[in-house]
Amino acid sequence: MTNEVFVHPQAINESAEVGPGTRIWAFAHVMKRAVVGARCNIGDHAFIESGARIGNGVIIKNGVAVWEGVVLEDGVFAGPFAVFTNDRFPRSRAGGYATRRYADKRWLEPTVVREGATLGANCTVMCGAVIGRFAMVAANAFVRGRVPDFALVAGTPARIIGHVCACGLRLPPAGELRCGDCGLEYERAGEGLRMKEGRRT
């Protein structure tokens, strides 16, 4: 661990707001005023736009573009080629077809990914989504709206197919909600879960 930001010689970092220990790999581009926490890993060919906000310990795998309006809380894992959006009905501004809508920031719709959540490889996150704490979006899923805490969602559009532990492993579909690997226990909370006995991760 280091207090320096590592920037690969063939990466571009234009932000003064990148935390210590964060590494930015080859052909990645962090724009001016993008906020990136400490101990993050920004993979090759990733792109962090001005106005994106990324917490501590976040993993951005290869080819992920994080736009203005996207918030990734601490410990999020964004899998390779997970795709974000921030405009529900985009048009070319250069085309001049939507000058009214693009006159201000009405077009911009935020996305929030809560602490510890995982976005699977090649998933697509429609703007307006709120992905709950430690939720897991399966590879290739198409996510809109709210994903409950600790929920595992998959498909197009994504549906809840189970629940996962903070460690990422699936919890048994019935009976005691206890992780077979790390022993953490959960209880139901709406369509999601919460940790038992005040043991918050």
Next chain:
Amino acid sequence: MTNEVFVHPQAINESAEVGPGTRIWAFAHVMKRAVVGARCNIGDHAFIESGARIGNGVIIKNGVAVWEGVVLEDGVFAGPFAVFTNDRFPRSRAGGYATRRYADKRWLEPTVVREGATLGANCTVMCGAVIGRFAMVAANAFVRGRVPDFALVAGTPARIIGHVCACGLRLPPAGELRCGDCGLEYERAGEGLRMKEGRRT
């Protein structure tokens, strides 16, 4: 606006056929003989192949590769990681399994995206597709064949789920086809729409 082509210091532009005011961003690559119009925006990590043809005012978001055989007319918006194809049954040529088919250009199948259309984030466009004027392909959709003018298509495979205004906003599913935002009026034309009263965008 400028009459110059802007090429980011870490982009590669090898084409002499890029129009004035077009900007080519970091780690993007425009190949020799690729045709790109004026006032386009070619995002980070985009790739424009020799033989691609791109009109004026086209937005190519991050990570989009535009192949030989793909035509994007004026004002098209290609969302992040929209994926084109130009070979329906690709094999490795280096493998030598399809030397007959690759002896000429039989394998090459074109794609056309008409004026003002939008391709959503992470969508996939099968070669042979013709995307109509101002049509909108939803994020994550898988498009084959023809998409009518002003149609909104979504899903795998993509189906028509509504219609949109030239400005991008959805039109009411029933009753008067009038955009609530910009007031433009439409009438049905097959499975697509056209503008009323000769008001062509």
Next chain:
Amino acid sequence: MTNEVFVHPQAINESAEVGPGTRIWAFAHVMKRAVVGARCNIGDHAFIESGARIGNGVIIKNGVAVWEGVVLEDGVFAGPFAVFTNDRFPRSRAGGYATRRYADKRWLEPTVVREGATLGANCTVMCGAVIGRFAMVAANAFVRGRVPDFALVAGTPARIIGHVCACGLRLPPAGELRCGDCGLEYERAGEGLRMKEGRRT
């Protein structure tokens, strides 16, 4: 053909194990100890990780990341933005939520793509998959588990929708399994095919 490895001036090749005649294009990155055979083509913005193993005559199109644990046999075609995975339930290691699982290589799950197979554009391959010889994964498909030799699979999740010749073209769904283009003949073998008369490609 040359015995040299071609590395584009804006590519990065850190591996000493790249075979003769292989070309590595702009903004691609081949890491240390990645094994790449002869006569491969590594497209722009591709990424080959340490621990990936790639045979001879393999085509890696733009934006494909080949991770540790992924094996691509001779003559594979990986279409643009085909996405691999190697961890079924990923979490941020920097988040510290799964220190037990990431203490060793338990998390790593391999993927094998057999000789001559094709992965379509923007498909997603879940780790643990074994893609059979000359199988074809359609564009946008989501593949898990085993894909039989010469099978054509499509959809989410991918299902067998037909069979293809070694040259890539579809075989007739009924009657004689003979390629209309190159004349090769096949017979059924489980859910897949094999070449007739000991004519192995």
